[in-house]
Amino acid sequence: MSDTGDDQRQPLWRQREYMLLWSAQVVSNLGSYAAGIIYPLLVLAITQSPVIVGWVSALRILPYLLLSLPVGALIDRWNRRRVMLVCDVGRAIAVGSLPLAMWAGVLAMPQIYLVAVIEGTLLVFFNIAETAALPRVVPAGQLPQAAAQNQVGFAGAAIAGPALGTWLFGTLGRGLPFAVNACGFALSAMLLWRLRTRFDRRDAAPARDLRAEIAEGLRWLWHERLVRDMALITGVSNFIQAAMPLLLIVLAKRQGASEAQIGLIFSLAGAGGMLGALVGGTVRRRLSFGQVIVGTLALQAITFPLFGWAGSALALGLVFGVNQFVGPIYNVVQFSHRIAMIPDGLQGRVNSSFRLIAYVLNPVGAALCGVLIEHGSALWAVAFFGLVQVLVAGAAWLDPVVRHCPAGPAGAQVGGSGGR
Template sequence: MTALRRNRDFAVLWGGQVVSTLGAQVSGTAMPLLVLATTGSPADAGLVGAAGLLPFLVANLPAGPLVDRWDRRKVLLVSEVMAGLAVVSVPVAMWLGVLTVAQLVAVAFAQGLCLVFFGLAERAALPLIVPAAQLPAAIAQNEARGRAAGLAGPPLGGLLFGAGAALPFLADAVSYALSAIGLLFVRKNLTGGAPPEPLLRAALSGLRWVWRNPFVRTAILLIAASNLVFQALLLVLVVLAQRRHAGPGGVGLMFGIYSGGGLAGALAAARLHRHLAARTVIAGVNWVWAALLPLFAVAAGPVQLGLVGAACAFAGPLWNVVVVSEATLLVPNELLGRVTSAAMTMSWGVMPVASLLGGYLTSSLGPVGALWPLEAVLLAAAVVSLRVRTA
């Protein structure tokens, strides 16, 4: 078996996504700062954040059957090109003096839509690029990729925004272009090959598969709960850090430390996933999160906030590697796009609601008060996690 590091197609795809994910983290950190600098409204920032996540609710189900039917390599390529064109419109509008919140909503939605198609196509292509025995290691490397970008991207995004509000978005546009060029060198045939059938019927087949598998169903519902909390928490932490006298660089530093915990967790998960049962990971991670969230209320500044976030983020990659690997190996590849889209609709569909919820809770209760409803959700998820049965 060819070593994963010598798998050319995986290396090309992985390397391009290192650059693209870094760019997305840079602009993602800058986006709420730009909205807050433009309008001063956390609710507007929550609206833009929700627009970027809305495609996970409305587009995942129809996208899954299409990804199973189309050439996934082309889906990956077109997604990167279209996302790059959307994000470059932000600095252009800034230079022309016509930037509005409505445009930022549209840009965020376009980027989210491209991310939906890219994520589904990448997940479905991965078992065609790497052997089944190497799939957990490949998923762990993808986790490390995202976490490393999350470590470097927020501080860089904050620094670039401080130097010039347009710079983070220009950097993201360049990263999309570089990733698209890399995808031209992927040689593996990644065509899904699913037979054409009515889109609604195909989408519902993925939902039925998920709902009939108790392990996958429960794991997805728990992921939905944690996604709701941690997506809402992002805006809460931005406002909380600003209330504690952090500028753009401080906000970027906070998220950089936060993501550093995720990177450390991804590196640990590459080794630990072989030694821990899925049920142990699911219950343990949910209880760790429930125990850590209240510490944000007493953290004194951006560094302390980042350290608490890092502890939360450390646990996440182990969850992803263990649960995603087990679920991916259960699903026939010709169904993988549909099943993944159904799972993403259920687990990520809550995120636009979470972004709006973060804005609403922060505006009405303040950033500290907003933590307690989120803690209640995590405690409920932790109790449910004790009842999970593995596949």
């Protein structure tokens, strides 16, 4: 929570500490969304291989599998602001090396692989530290509102980032989007530097064995069935989402779409996400947790086959926008519910455990999409991932803990859950 008591009675947009943290996220994500589209375009231009594109995408996600658990325990020991600063500076240097290599004429695939791994590794530290930092700058009663505003910021970056990245890539050169991304990380670090909230460990208890601390976070998550089931459901959903960038790019390319039109597809998806983020708070107040989770997954399952029938870049973008509309609503509800349940001293470990489960299949989804496209077709990939989307929606509906969970954040459950 913020050190300033007055902040607790003010709207979020007037709370200095939260707005600095939020602004740093938005600036960082603007560059990330731009580069997220340009990575596949760059590798596809160099190699002409969807499989290699899939592997590069997987490498950016792989650190979550290897590092989430120990990073979560370390974040609960370390100063969360300092971790975010180091990560932003490191990512600025790593990503900034790509345009330098392009301009020098020495860019090679091994460097792209290495930057993908470094960026993915630092992203693990940054995301877990940022999630654990949010309850320090936002009062508990405003966490759902903060989660919704975060989603608005992410959606805004998702609208502007792809359009900016593809325009820079196609008009001013392949290296410029990565330079913009690096500058975004640097600006994010400057904003984080201005934070005054204390992010060091609140209790003076000595750190225990790292394995014991990791196990404590895992046990807490596993004994909280709602959190555990949501981690599993989110993991399968993210498996599908990890395939989307490559799948949409290939579908658009085979229709003859230009880089600018591909950017439009992802910007329309971002616009759908923005609309979902804006209504997410209202939906959370009016519907139960279960209704939101099952309903959003069902809508994505209904829209998925339309990717195979869309006959133009505009149609792909509109379908993608509808598909992504429900993502922020899902995220606002499950994130605010979860973070309100977790004790402060376990935020890093439980959220890292959750994210390990939630992201464990992402590299598989990205790589498998490339294999299905190269050895089958894009329509094969649409059919496969569409079927998985139906199955995950059905699993959520059949789960009584998810389906019957009441509306609102779980703040009332914190006392009962914290002892586990």
